[in-house]
Amino acid sequence: MYIPITVDHIARVEGKGGIEIVTSDEGIKEVKLNIIEGPRFFEAITLGKKLEEALAVYPRICSFCSAAHKLTALEAAEKAIGFTPRPEIQDLRDLLYIGDMIESHVLHLYLLVLPDYLGYSNPLAMVDKYKKEIEYAMALKNIGSKIMDYLGSRAIHQENAILGGFGKLPTRGQFEELKKELKEVLPMAEYTVELFSKLEQYEEVKDKEMIHMAVKPRNGVYGIFGDYIKVSDGFEFPVEDYKKHIVEKVVGHSFAKHSFYNNEKHFMVGALSRIVNNADLLYGKAKELYNQYKDLLRYDNCFANNFAQALELVYFIERAIDIIDDTLAKWPIKERDEVEIKDGFGVSITEAPRGLVAYALEVKDGKVNYADIITPTAMNLAIMERHVRMMAEKHWQDDPETLKLLTEMTVRAYDPCISCSVHVVKL
Amino acid sequence: MSTLILALGNELMKDDGVGLKVGRILAEKGYNVLEVGTDIFRLQRHYNGEEKIIIIDAILTEKYKPGQVVHLKGDEAFEKLRAEIRSAHFMGAIDGLKLLRLIDKRLAKAExxxxxxxxxxxxxxxxxxxxxxxxxxxxxxMVESLVG
Incomplete structure (x- = not known):
């Protein structure tokens, strides 16, 4: 007899996805991550559009990671037209991106992951007993949003980062305000590390064959932008070669494609993958915490991704303070340089909160002639499905609610971003 | 009584943008309007202790005709409204507001x-x-009459 167990809509993940597990008397027959978010055709709708117009469309892929999409598309576009931003402008783009990273990590950790571990169905139910944690989450989220407000012009779908630099830069006073507030929330990020160090990393999904992919950061500083991709098996490749090494395949049960390393191997991207590949580039308090807790940052367990995000909160807050210090030391800074839109082709791969996001753009006569985008969740789907299966294989005889919870927790550890864009209430 | 008008919605999704469009008209008329879009948590950072909060948003219902306006006050709003699709990616606006009210005493007292x-x-x-x-x-x- 075959018994299907389904989670129609995985709660507390971004977008619409479900899990389908089919069991029989002998065990697990089938496990599928059903991505039911409709196809959105973002690449196609920007073809033939003016480059500047297309750059305003791409961030709409996701309001959670709009800065990541904006800045990756912008870098690909600038590479295509042969423009390189000044280092101080690049630093400020890093800072804008860090705002996105902080906000995304903290919402994932406190409001999506923590309720599972504390035995609540949602964060609202936690407030009575865990008010401090929710207050910390809001304070940390707020500083991320504020960075995006000041650098990007608004917290979601920022338009201030443009070809050549920024439309307008924050004032010196605003940078000083950000620095003060970043220092204030740093202890909350350290508390987050301590809190998440106590949470279980389920052995059921321990996977010695896990491969991690991350950007090799430019200038030797742990971070977001780079020109090469590092693979945990020791291989490196230039971002321009991404199609040779990251192969997307259509699968029948998902609107999102699955990605494979060198056409056959599953791989992971995200905070854990960054730590696995680039931990030697951490510095400051984050480095100390890494040394203290490195046993919890195991390459072979996707649940370590939650703890890696907690550690990155500390790192990116410290890094943001350093960027602001450097910015103020160089003040005043010219906001942008003139650009000439020439024909060309450019690839950028950056570290979005959930992992690698790839943009390839071809510009012809000022318009987008070719666009290819791969999101982190599309890269993670294949390995995520494998780990959901591993979890299901260990718990298929448990009661269905336990099985559902543990498989959902496995998905949530990847912090998937399936993407939703509509928001309505029903009466 | 000081009032803050919250404009919610997603203007890329046709009628879901009505809250934002109404909010902009009210802002031009000089009212205190905060566009939160799909992220109710923006309220926390911009909230200055206003005693009255007016939320404007699109709703889906088959009980009323398109374009009709429904006014709910106080607990009735929290009881009757159900977040259908998550804003801020995990939580409906109404649940988000509930959460903020639990950690901000001023907001908890607001009408x-x-x-x-x-x-x-x-x-x-x-x-x-x-x-x-x-x-x-x-x-x-209706919103102007509620501001008083």
Whole structure:
């Protein structure tokens, strides 16, 4: 007899996805991550559009990671037209991106992951007993949003980062305000590390064959932008070669494609993958915490991704303070340089909160002639499905609610971003 | 009584953008309006202790005709409204507001009004349906009367 167990809509993940597990008397027959978010055709709708117009469309892929999409598309576009931003402008783009990273990590950790571990169905139910944690989450989220407000012009779908630099830069006073507030929330990020160090990393999904992919950061500083991709098996490749090494395949049960390393191997991207590949580039308090807790940052367990995000909160807050210090030391800074839109082709791969996001753009006569985008969740789907299966294989005889919870927790550890864009209430 | 008007919605999804469009008209008229879009948590950072909060958003219902306006006050808003699709990616706006009220005593004391406009179409596009667009003057009047 075959018994299907389904989670129609995985709660507390971004977008619409479900899990389908089919069991029989002998065990697990089938496990599928059903991505039911409709196809959105973002690449196609920007073809033939003016480059500047297309750059305003791409961030709409996701309001959670709009800065990541904006800045990756912008870098690909600038590479295509042969423009390189000044280092101080690049630093400020890093800072804008860090705002996105902080906000995304903290919402994932406190409001999506923590309720599972504390035995609540949602964060609202936690407030009575865990008010401090929710207050910390809001304070940390707020500083991320504020960075995006000041650098990007608004917290979601920022338009201030443009070809050549920024439309307008924050004032010196605003940078000083950000620095003060970043220092204030740093202890909350350290508390987050301590809190998440106590949470279980389920052995059921321990996977010695896990491969991690991350950007090799430019200038030797742990971070977001780079020109090469590092693979945990020791291989490196230039971002321009991404199609040779990251192969997307259509699968029948998902609107999102699955990605494979060198056409056959599953791989992971995200905070854990960054730590696995680039931990030697951490510095400051984050480095100390890494040394203290490195046993919890195991390459072979996707649940370590939650703890890696907690550690990155500390790192990116410290890094943001350093960027602001450097910015103020160089003040005043010219906001942008003139650009000439020439024909060309450019690839950028950056570290979005959930992992690698790839943009390839071809510009012809000022318009987008070719666009290819791969999101982190599309890269993670294949390995995520494998780990959901591993979890299901260990718990298929448990009661269905336990099985559902543990498989959902496995998905949530990847912090998937399936993407939703509509928001309505029903009466 | 000091008042903050919260404009919610997604203007890329046709009628779901009505809250934002009404909010902008009210802001031009000089009212204290915060566009939170799909992220209710923005409220926390911009909240200055206003004693009255008026939320404007699109709603889906078959009980009323498209364009009609529904006003709910206080607990009635929290009881009757159900977040259908998550904003801020995990939590409906109403649940988000509940959460913020639990950690901010000033917000917990504020008088809450919800002005919902019945949507006809929630789909990709920036234009409002004729039914919703045609009723914007009435929505404005209702919000202005609530501000007092």
């Amino acid at each position: 809450i009004h919800f002005v919902g406009i019945v949507a006809k179409e929630i789909d990709l596009g920036m234009e409002l349906s004729e039914e919703v667009k045609g009723n914007i003057p009435n929505i404005i009047n």
